[in-house]
Amino acid sequence: MSDSTVAGVEISKPDKVLFPDDPPRSGSVTKLDLARYYDSVADVMLPHLRGRPVNMERFPDGLGGFSFYEKKVPSHFPDWVHTVEVATAQDPQRQVVVDDRRSLVYLAQQACVTPHTWLCTTKALDQPDQLVFDLDPSDDDLAKVRKATRMVGELLDDLGLTTYLKTTGSRGYHVLVPLRPRLGFDEVRDFAHRCAELLVEKAPDLLTVEVRKAKRGRRVYVDVARNGYAQTAVPAYAVRARPGAPVSTPITWDELSRVPPTKYTVRTVGRRLAAKPCPWRDVRRHAQSLARADRALRGSGR
DNA sequence: GGACGAG
DNA sequence: CTCGTCCAACGCACG
DNA sequence: CGTGCG
Ligand SMILES: [Mn+2]
Ligand SMILES: [Mn+2]
Numbered sequence: 001m002s003d004s005t006v007a008g009v010e011i012s013k014p015d016k017v018l019f020p021d022d023p024p025r026s027g028s029v030t031k032l033d034l035a036r037y038y039d040s041v042a043d044v045m046l047p048h049l050r051g052r053p054v055n056m057e058r059f060p061d062g063l064g065g066f067s068f069y070e071k072k073v074p075s076h077f078p079d080w081v082h083t084v085e086v087a088t089a090q091d092p093q094r095q096v097v098v099d100d101r102r103s104l105v106y107l108a109q110q111a112c113v114t115p116h117t118w119l120c121t122t123k124a125l126d127q128p129d130q131l132v133f134d135l136d137p138s139d140d141d142l143a144k145v146r147k148a149t150r151m152v153g154e155l156l157d158d159l160g161l162t163t164y165l166k167t168t169g170s171r172g173y174h175v176l177v178p179l180r181p182r183l184g185f186d187e188v189r190d191f192a193h194r195c196a197e198l199l200v201e202k203a204p205d206l207l208t209v210e211v212r213k214a215k216r217g218r219r220v221y222v223d224v225a226r227n228g229y230a231q232t233a234v235p236a237y238a239v240r241a242r243p244g245a246p247v248s249t250p251i252t253w254d255e256l257s258r259v260p261p262t263k264y265t266v267r268t269v270g271r272r273l274a275a276k277p278c279p280w281r282d283v284r285r286h287a288q289s290l291a292r293a294d295r296a297l298r299g300s301g302r
Numbered sequence: 303g304g305a306c307g308a309g
Numbered sequence: 310c311t312c313g314t315c316c317a318a319c320g321c322a323c324g
Numbered sequence: 325c326g327t328g329c330g
Pocket of ligand 2 (some may be wrong): 060303
């Protein structure tokens with residue numbers, strides 16, 4: 001019987017299967033596996049988690065069981081897990097902030113498969129430090145979502161912004177622009193929305209900003225609603241609640257054409273990180289202002 | 303997953 | 310002590 | 325207002 005303490009956190013029911021052996025022979029993933037995974041990527045993941053309010057997506061009985069999002073800090077959480085009070089339409093609520101390895105592993109012990117993070121930090125809860133474009137395909141055509149992702153990257157590049165790319169571990173990709181926290185959520189979301197509309201104008205058969213699925217057809221949905229207040233995105237190295245325990249993995253723009261969205265999993269991310277450094281390791285050194293980009297965008301009619 | 307109340 | 314029950318989100322676009 | 329959506 002192996003030790004079931006990870007980063008100082010006792011893992012209860014360590015052998016409980018959270019991800020069944022699906023696809024067959026890929027191997028099941030237990031609670032202990034999940035805790036060890038998050039422990040193993042903590043160094044590279046924590047920079048993307050620190051200071052951010054978290055919505056926990058929890059699966060106490062595994063992928064097949066009942067799951068839920070949890071925003072308020074449960075009363076049984078230990079006091080060493082950091083928290084922050086955030087405003088909601090109703091009362092202010094206290095949410096979890098993952099600032100250290102032990103807290104990350106503790107969330108795994110809580111069967112939190114995916115921590116979803118706000119696009120701001122406690123230092124400025126009303127001013128996002130990330131801009132995210134979430135590319136969601138409406139069908140299984142990988143070429144289309146790649147083309148769409150490439151177009152987002154090229155536009156942002158034309159606007160003078162440095163971008164970062166990752167797989168979502170689900171069906172698409174995320175493009176991230178690290179920001180200096182200056183503008184409010186509404187302003188950043190509006191910038192993203194104008195970018196998206198410009199792209200839809202360029203490629204109306206490939207892209208859409210339609211919220212209603214029925215109206216999307218087979219087009220790639222450019223989801224910019226992630227950029228609103230109290231909205232979240234899956235952070236780098238988060239595990240997704242999907243067969244095979246795929247991981248949202250930072251990649252280079254060169255890799256876009258070769259790496260499908262579910263390429264890396266809890267079982268394979270370690271090998272990748274051993275072979276090459278994380279492409280997002282300097283994200284925090286590239287916090288940018290949207291001012292110039294916004295002027296350029298308005299100059300091109302948006 | 304954990305708190306809590308009934309048995 | 311064991312077992313069953315209960316609880317664990319929300320902002321926003323759109324019709 | 326209710327509903328779909330992520
Ligand atoms: Mn997505
Ligand atoms: Mn349970």
